[in-house]
Amino acid sequence: MANAAVRCAHAIGYRNAGTVEFLLGPDGHFYFMEMNTRLQVEHPVTEAITGLDLVEWQIRIALGEPLPWPQEGLQINGHAVEARVYAEDPDHSFLPTSGRVQYLNEPVGTRGIRVDSGIAQGVTVSNHYDPMLAKVIAHGRDRQEAITRLRHALTHYHLGGFATNVGYLCRILGHDSFINRDLKTHFVDQHEADLVVPAIDGATSVALGLLG
Numbered sequence: 001m002a003n004a005a006v007r008c009a010h011a012i013g014y015r016n017a018g019t020v021e022f023l024l025g026p027d028g029h030f031y032f033m034e035m036n037t038r039l040q041v042e043h044p045v046t047e048a049i050t051g052l053d054l055v056e057w058q059i060r061i062a063l064g065e066p067l068p069w070p071q072e073g074l075q076i077n078g079h080a081v082e083a084r085v086y087a088e089d090p091d092h093s094f095l096p097t098s099g100r101v102q103y104l105n106e107p108v109g110t111r112g113i114r115v116d117s118g119i120a121q122g123v124t125v126s127n128h129y130d131p132m133l134a135k136v137i138a139h140g141r142d143r144q145e146a147i148t149r150l151r152h153a154l155t156h157y158h159l160g161g162f163a164t165n166v167g168y169l170c171r172i173l174g175h176d177s178f179i180n181r182d183l184k185t186h187f188v189d190q191h192e193a194d195l196v197v198p199a200i201d202g203a204t205s206v207a208l209g210l211l212g
Contacts, residue, residue, distance in 0.1 A: 001030055002071065008035050017058040019043075041084070041135065044114060048080035048139040079146045080139045083154060083169045087131040090168035091197045098127040103160035107153040112139045112146075115153075125162070133164065143181075147173055171195050 005020035012035075019040045022030040043054050052069070061067065087097045104121040107113055117134040119125065125133065136157065138150035151173040157166050172178055175194060177187065188195065 004030075004032070008032070016061045017054055041132075042082055044116060044135060044137045045080040045082050048114065048137055049076050049078055050074055051077065078139055078141050079143045080137060081143075081146045081150050082135055082137045083150055083173075084132050085134040085136065085157065085159075085169075086165045087125050087127075087133055087162060088165050089163040090165050090195070091163075094165075096127050096131055097162040097164070098125050099162040100124045101159060101161045103158065105156070105158040106134065107136065107156045110149075110153050110156070112149045113137070113153045114139070133159075144179070147179065167197070168195060 001022055004022070008020050009015075009018065014037055016037070017039055019036045019038070021033040021035070023033050024030045039054055039058060046052070047054055052074075057068070089095050089097055101119055101121050101123050104119065106115050106117055108115050114137040115134060116137070119133050125131075134157075136150060136153055138146045138153060140146035140149050151170055154166055154170050154173070159166070172195060175191060177183070177191060184190070
């Protein structure tokens, strides 16, 4: 897979950090999906398991410097999982939300947790821009520890002012199918009844980003 990614870059004469995505089948065969000539939003996962700063690499390469590490010099340490905190309401058909951040307490400083945040208490989140508010990345010795740490961190992510998808993310992380790696592209549709809290007619949406 790595060799195929390198061939893609050579084919277009690309020289810098980028991402090549593949689909991996249950039979071990993989299929090209897309190439992005930039870092992906999930790049902190790679940074967590390698201990590298990919943004620094990207800048250095743009300045004409060589890669600081060869492929064989890279080491993978543990497992990492990332969740994106969005200004949206999954319990009301994922409608976008907006407003002033009245209260914000992010799980900064928690063991094995990294928070890349684009908001602060008092700022106004508009519906005219990307709804992603923050990324919460968990690193652990294995997949289960990373998932446990991420779910714990999200239960301590509190935002007041408008609805977010934090509670929804917690329900995904605690779902048996997710924990047991029974994952398919229609996971959300398949388990909708378990993941979405039914709306109450005439009720006002709670403005905390955590539903438990």
